[in-house]
Amino acid sequence: MTMVYDEALERFEPVLGLETHVELGTRSKMFCGCKTTFGAPPNTQVCPTCLALPGALPVANAAAIESTIRIGLALNCSIAEWCRFARKNYFYPDMPKNYQISQYDEPLCFDGYVDVEVDGKPVRIEIERVHLEEDTGKSTHVGGATGRIQGADYSIVDYNRAGIPLVEIVTKPIPGTDRLAPEVAKAYVTELREIMRSLGVSDVRMEEGSLRCDVNVSLMPRSAAEWGTRTETKNVNSLRSVERAVRSEIERQAGILSDGGKIIQETRHFHEDTGTTTSGRSKEEAQDYRYFPEPDLVPIAPDPAWVSELKAALPELPSVRRKRLQAEWGLSDLDMQAMHNADAIDLVEATVAAGAPAADARKWWMGELARRANETGTTLAELPITPAQIARVTELVASGALNDKLAREVLEGVLAGEGTPDEVVEKRGLQIVSDEGELLAIIDQVLADNADAAEKVRSGKIAAAGALVGGVMRASKGKADAARARQLILEKLGVSE
Amino acid sequence: MSAITRDEVAHLARLSRLALTDDELDHYATQLDAIIEAVAKVAEVAAEDVPPSSHALPLTNVFRADEVRQSLTPEQALSGAPAVEDDRFRVPRILGEEA
Amino acid sequence: MSDLIRKTAAELGALIAAGEVSAAEVAEAHLDRMAEVEPKVQAFLHVDRETTLEQARAVDARLRAGEKLGPLAGVPVAHKDIFATRDMPTTAASKILEGWRPPYDATVTARLREAGLVILGKTNLDEFAMGSSTENSAYHVTHNPWDLSKVPGGSSGGSSAAVAAYEAPLSTGTDTGGSIRQPASVTGIVGMKPTYGGSSRYGLIAFASSLDTPGPFARNVLDAALLHEAFSGHDPMDSTSIDRPVPSVVEAARNPDIAGMRVGVVKEFAGEGYQAGVLARYHEAVQLLESLGAKVVEVSCPSFTTALPAYYLIAPSECSSNLARFDAMRYGLRVGDDGTRSAEEVMALTRAAGFGDEVKRRIMLGTYALSSGYYDAYYGQAQKVRTVISREFEAAYQQVDVLVSPTTPTTAFGIGERADDPIAMYLADLCTIPSNLAGNAAMSVPCGLADEDNLPVGLQIMAPVLADDRCYRVGAAVEKALESRWGGPLLKEAPSL
Numbered sequence A: 001m002t003m004v005y006d007e008a009l010e011r012f013e014p015v016l017g018l019e020t021h022v023e024l025g026t027r028s029k030m031f032c033g034c035k036t037t038f039g040a041p042p043n044t045q046v047c048p049t050c051l052a053l054p055g056a057l058p059v060a061n062a063a064a065i066e067s068t069i070r071i072g073l074a075l076n077c078s079i080a081e082w083c084r085f086a087r088k089n090y091f092y093p094d095m096p097k098n099y100q101i102s103q104y105d106e107p108l109c110f111d112g113y114v115d116v117e118v119d120g121k122p123v124r125i126e127i128e129r130v131h132l133e134e135d136t137g138k139s140t141h142v143g144g145a146t147g148r149i150q151g152a153d154y155s156i157v158d159y160n161r162a163g164i165p166l167v168e169i170v171t172k173p174i175p176g177t178d179r180l181a182p183e184v185a186k187a188y189v190t191e192l193r194e195i196m197r198s199l200g201v202s203d204v205r206m207e208e209g210s211l212r213c214d215v216n217v218s219l220m221p222r223s224a225a226e227w228g229t230r231t232e233t234k235n236v237n238s239l240r241s242v243e244r245a246v247r248s249e250i251e252r253q254a255g256i257l258s259d260g261g262k263i264i265q266e267t268r269h270f271h272e273d274t275g276t277t278t279s280g281r282s283k284e285e286a287q288d289y290r291y292f293p294e295p296d297l298v299p300i301a302p303d304p305a306w307v308s309e310l311k312a313a314l315p316e317l318p319s320v321r322r323k324r325l326q327a328e329w330g331l332s333d334l335d336m337q338a339m340h341n342a343d344a345i346d347l348v349e350a351t352v353a354a355g356a357p358a359a360d361a362r363k364w365w366m367g368e369l370a371r372r373a374n375e376t377g378t379t380l381a382e383l384p385i386t387p388a389q390i391a392r393v394t395e396l397v398a399s400g401a402l403n404d405k406l407a408r409e410v411l412e413g414v415l416a417g418e419g420t421p422d423e424v425v426e427k428r429g430l431q432i433v434s435d436e437g438e439l440l441a442i443i444d445q446v447l448a449d450n451a452d453a454a455e456k457v458r459s460g461k462i463a464a465a466g467a468l469v470g471g472v473m474r475a476s477k478g479k480a481d482a483a484r485a486r487q488l489i490l491e492k493l494g495v496s497e
Numbered sequence B: 001m002s003a004i005t006r007d008e009v010a011h012l013a014r015l016s017r018l019a020l021t022d023d024e025l026d027h028y029a030t031q032l033d034a035i036i037e038a039v040a041k042v043a044e045v046a047a048e049d050v051p052p053s054s055h056a057l058p059l060t061n062v063f064r065a066d067e068v069r070q071s072l073t074p075e076q077a078l079s080g081a082p083a084v085e086d087d088r089f090r091v092p093r094i095l096g097e098e099a
Numbered sequence C: 001m002s003d004l005i006r007k008t009a010a011e012l013g014a015l016i017a018a019g020e021v022s023a024a025e026v027a028e029a030h031l032d033r034m035a036e037v038e039p040k041v042q043a044f045l046h047v048d049r050e051t052t053l054e055q056a057r058a059v060d061a062r063l064r065a066g067e068k069l070g071p072l073a074g075v076p077v078a079h080k081d082i083f084a085t086r087d088m089p090t091t092a093a094s095k096i097l098e099g100w101r102p103p104y105d106a107t108v109t110a111r112l113r114e115a116g117l118v119i120l121g122k123t124n125l126d127e128f129a130m131g132s133s134t135e136n137s138a139y140h141v142t143h144n145p146w147d148l149s150k151v152p153g154g155s156s157g158g159s160s161a162a163v164a165a166y167e168a169p170l171s172t173g174t175d176t177g178g179s180i181r182q183p184a185s186v187t188g189i190v191g192m193k194p195t196y197g198g199s200s201r202y203g204l205i206a207f208a209s210s211l212d213t214p215g216p217f218a219r220n221v222l223d224a225a226l227l228h229e230a231f232s233g234h235d236p237m238d239s240t241s242i243d244r245p246v247p248s249v250v251e252a253a254r255n256p257d258i259a260g261m262r263v264g265v266v267k268e269f270a271g272e273g274y275q276a277g278v279l280a281r282y283h284e285a286v287q288l289l290e291s292l293g294a295k296v297v298e299v300s301c302p303s304f305t306t307a308l309p310a311y312y313l314i315a316p317s318e319c320s321s322n323l324a325r326f327d328a329m330r331y332g333l334r335v336g337d338d339g340t341r342s343a344e345e346v347m348a349l350t351r352a353a354g355f356g357d358e359v360k361r362r363i364m365l366g367t368y369a370l371s372s373g374y375y376d377a378y379y380g381q382a383q384k385v386r387t388v389i390s391r392e393f394e395a396a397y398q399q400v401d402v403l404v405s406p407t408t409p410t411t412a413f414g415i416g417e418r419a420d421d422p423i424a425m426y427l428a429d430l431c432t433i434p435s436n437l438a439g440n441a442a443m444s445v446p447c448g449l450a451d452e453d454n455l456p457v458g459l460q461i462m463a464p465v466l467a468d469d470r471c472y473r474v475g476a477a478v479e480k481a482l483e484s485r486w487g488g489p490l491l492k493e494a495p496s497l
């Protein structure tokens, strides 16, 4: 039986390990000139090389090598002075050559680290290696009840994806995360994703599989000195799943260990629907990949001067940028962290760049828009509104043309596809009543209708003015400038604050 | 002492995806044993401090520019396939999960 | 027209260029010769008269249109059935590829076509180039034109037999451990293994990637040089291809002056295990070189005797991986797919049925040499021996310009004689393998007939990387001196078919 998380954590300490595969966004594949477009019709982006036709040979893509080195540098790795590709031999119908061109004991980048922050606590995740390899084709399983591989009658294979460059980033074992293990795993993958984005090397779309994560988890009894047996959960394909997979594996393993059972070293599969993992291929017949240096490709010896140039030209990394923006915007750690979690930093930055004050930009994205995104089950970036439009709304508010309530209506109109903020203001007639004559007429009417309240104010009970302002706002359907209305009411009644 | 046992040969056949009969296993066990004994002669060369050569020539850094080239048409790609369905290669059911 | 088949390729090229004979007529003469002798020699796996004549007529049209083609335009060539050809089946003499028609041309094929050579058909070989007798073809045995009960050498035995039997003036081969030089030697013709990387492997069905080298066969040294020049040179599709100018082999073949050249006699390649008649012709050839002004010295390369075992670890290791792509999924034979069997079972059944004995033996040997636990002792150690051998070559080339040895310890052996003794078979490549391991250039040129059996003996001439021209210079010198002694080419001595 599984054990509830809190109890599991009392008795065991988790050790994490993450293997992340990132599909590079090169124009052509790793070893041939085929396109890498996602979603193309089956077997239209294949050639003798990526289909492994007899006689065809690989030639390495220079841009993929460069991207991998840049990733390594961004992850604080050392770059190999000389390294080779190796063949990883195993038979599988997805893999045309029945070996994967990968790297073995000579990765292009090694010994780096990534810093993340979880619950205000800094965690350094050490990187074992970053190497370059190639992706496999994609099978569709036909027949059987589930459409899954088990029980299928046969499979059909599309090799468009075969040979797309894949960067594998492997962490060293991560001990000491304790109950934050799931969050640390998620924070690490989030950070990796942002680093890839800032480098411009991949579109890192987990839902399209351009970033895929294998999660290793083992448990060690609190009293023990040695790490336990680990399992490897494959292809965890969303940030949320990373977190859930770690948690569920901790609970499962804790249950087995507490019942006196043993953890089997195996690959497991994560199921989005249940949030749990099931056993995949067990490693009882240990795989023997018979790695050896790839004779069809020559060694890579990056020129140190070139590596220095690449390093110097790295973009500002996400963690550095966040610190800078936080200072510029004058936000608290908590606010910044919340924005980071909500993927709002880019949007806020763009909104500020379009002229909005940082506080306003943050307020809209993290308030009204976050609520809308949450309601509709989308991300902030997917909302049909641009940072420039938000900036325009803040400008209208600052100029007094809108108040906050009207501004929310404008946003609603933009999100509903009614046009730009100005167009929505125009179409919905949301302009604040700025015609003093019109406003005075409304005030006269309100004073006449609320003679009692007016009298109270006249006699010095200024607090009663609130009700009169409320009346004006109701009568103007919210379009009046409340502050100005209050001013005029007090003037008319001959009192001052 | 034989260099290789029949069980090891059976294991090699499995690793290499060769469905061999018992007779064939015996046959290859005898031959491989003799061949392995002969090739073990490489151990006689004192080469401890010698770097291994994976390649005939010491070339490095051969790359291609990241440029798209013409792919095959699906008809060409599938022309040699034993079975095809929906422009895909039809293969027998796959047992294991991918590595 | 039958005298056309006795002409050299250079002569045929000149006649065609001068318009004295058409490419179609030349092709037809050779097709007629094939019709006559193929039942006895069986050098070809695939011949299609119409396709060949179409090619020839197309060349005639290109010439008539004034297109500037090379010196071999219109000359027929027999093409080893290990090179991908769009318009002909490509099988590597294996059942697993029976009937396969590649959707692409190998670079060597494409260059033959560009230069206007006319492909007569695809020649027989040991399955996947594994063998020294062409008896390992899945289709049929090829016979040595000198004595039909003898093997034509291998693996390029179809190509050597075709040229020796006057079925083609030229042919292509591939040399992984001697597969051009040894068949050339035992059929009395010229065979050249260019520097590794000097000719493209793209579209050549791989046996051992770090060793495979395409090269020419011809009945004389100049013709071999012309063909060498026609298809070699840098290919961006092959990462191991050398991006430097092709050595001027034709010029060297035309200027066979070796006065002052330093020739090293490899001490280790003589003595026990060598046929007396082979050694007699070899020693005469060495004396001949001296009489032509060369400075002959004895050179010791003690590790060359370990080249054979090193080769029988490296080549099978690479082949075990290279041949993994033949898995019944994307092309070629599929056996046992009854709707219930798994992909894994169908792969194993197909490979068991589709590969011959020698291929299976080498796949398993290579799988063994690469397995964990054995890698260091076998594959790893063999690679170190490879380094040692390269160093011995380097040291030798400090003293001499070329090295010489017998090409093969014996003359052509009988069909069936070594079929059940793989180790005896492997000895045929004793002298040729070191040049493959080191990537050097090496040639076999006829140097007479052995007294015991009146069968041809070959002299091997080895030269450093990219010094292929030295092989041609020395080869041409030997040829010129011997032909004046014999009163014509050695092949004139061949019992007529």
Ligand SMILES: [Mg+2]
Pocket (backbone or CB within 6 Å): A102, A133, A168
């Ligand atoms: Mg990997």
Ligand SMILES: [Zn+2]
Pocket (backbone or CB within 6 Å): A029, A032, A033, A034, A045, A046, A047, A048, A049, A050, A051, A163
């Ligand atoms: Zn491709």
